[in-house]
Amino acid sequence: MTSDLHDMTFKHPNDGDDQGSFGDHQAIIQGLLMESATIAPKYFYDDLGCRLFEVITTLPAYYPTRIESEIFRASATTIGAQIGEGATLIDLGAGNCEKAAGLFDALKPKRYVAVDIASDFLDGVLKGLRERYPNLVIEGHTSDFSGGLSLPSDLPQHHRLMFYPGSSIGNFTPDDAMTFLKDIRKELHLGGHLLIGVDLIKDDRLLDMAYNDPLGITAAFNRNILNHINRLIGSDFDIADFKHVAFYHREEKRIEMHLEAQRDRLIQWPKGERHFRKKERIQTEYSYKYHPDTFECMLKAAGFPIVKTYLDDRGWFSVFHAEAG
Ligand SMILES: C[S@@+](CC[C@H](N)C(=O)[O-])C[C@H]1O[C@@H](n2cnc3c(N)ncnc32)[C@H](O)[C@@H]1O
CATH class of the missing domain: 3.40.50.150 (Vaccinia Virus protein VP39)
Structure with a gap:
């Protein structure tokens, strides 16, 4: 794993119209470089994420x-x-x-x-x-x-x-x-x-079902965060490499959502990178009950x-x- 955190002077790396703030870049990269990588749930909500969430709210299990x-x-x-x-x-x-x-x-x-x-x-x-x-x-x-x-x-x-x-x-x-x-x-x-x-x-099963719908809409919502992050920091996540994982953690009283690497992958962005081992997870959401x-x-x-x-x-x-x- 390498880090560019000591050298955070770059401007927004891509030409897209999804211009996050400098604070966003720094926070996203810090999250990706943590030993247990995290992406904050607020990044679910690009335009497609907002639309996917609307669909989730119509699902029988949700x-x-x-x-x-x-x-x-x-x-x-x-x-x-x-x-x-x-x-x-x-x-x-x-x-x-x-x-x-x-x-x-x-x-x-x-x-x-x-x-x-x-x-x-x-x-x-x-x-x-x-x-x-x-x-x-x-x-x-x-x-x-x-x-x-x-x-x-x-x-x-x-x-x-x-x-x-x-x-x-x-x-x-x-x-x-x-x-x-x-x-x-x-x-x-x-x-x-x-x-x-x-x-x-x-009941744990009801909670698990609500975040694992059979149509895979919640999975799409979760994985789409990587597309948003790619636009924000210029990273090269391929969503096909990451699987949606969601479960209720009874002791912590929370749903946890993660993205699990399906194979070893080196993710790169301008001036930085992070290696994900197969089965390694990125935590994307906690939802406390x-x-x-x-x-x-x-x-x-x-x-x-x-x-x-x-x-x-x-x-x-x-x-x-x-x-x-
Ligand atoms: C779970 S949805 C709920 C939407 C709606 N209030 C509902 O109950 O159906 C969360 C909403 O909060 C917004 N949101 C998430 N994180 C946010 C943040 N840090 N600051 C402001 N809005 C945020 C999202 O864009 C999204 O519209």
Whole structure:
């Protein structure tokens, strides 16, 4: 294995239009050069990755989106009455914005702010949303909140609803999730609201199935990260050399997704390289699962003393409506 970390002065190495920042280059290369190589899950979301994720949410085995949406449908009126009309609805990691849009009637927000790292995909989604909801103020904000939460500076301070569905909080380690919950709390005045979806601990087989669909869409989503990395750092990963591996790690209470080398491969990029032995893995995602009581305690510790928990009948998924205290 060789490293160019001492010599990180190069500009973006390729001519493509997928221009990551210098910070991106450095972080990606550092991750690839770790003894156990890692790529951060935020790199799943190039345009194709966003589209593949949309397909994943329609798969029968992928219960989180279906069940979370059912919980929202069943509890929207109650939640809407508690929050009141006219809020600024801030959707963190908005994706295709469909979950927030499903709540517009019940919440009657004054302003909708969709925050996501995937700016081009978000632009396209918001164009369609503005046509569907011409009377709502709709804004997009491109931000990478893995380095902390940053919101547009002109947002009203009062009557904010932070919306964080999809169990994206599970991509943080529990410690980092606490930090992020506290960051969210700092963006809320007393009585401000947080609506957050969290996937729950359940039978290992159900979890394994959700991340190993028979059509191979999740595998494509996972492997596509290598194409994105190739464009960002000019590396020469061939996705055919890496197999999707996903399993529930019961002790750690998390789904782990990896890419496993199918043969010995030397991966190169301008000024650097990494050798992968056959069967060596690159870790691409952790998705932590929680017990509802544990997550409620985390919310309270993060500064949300009032928490209402909504579960589906089988207790597979949870939505927490928390109020800043
Ligand atoms: C699992 S999807 C959830 C999408 C949607 N909220 C839902 O529940 O269906 C995660 C979303 O968060 C965005 N995302 C991932 N990492 C991010 C980061 N570090 N900063 C901002 N957005 C991020 C992705 O682009 C993607 O749209």
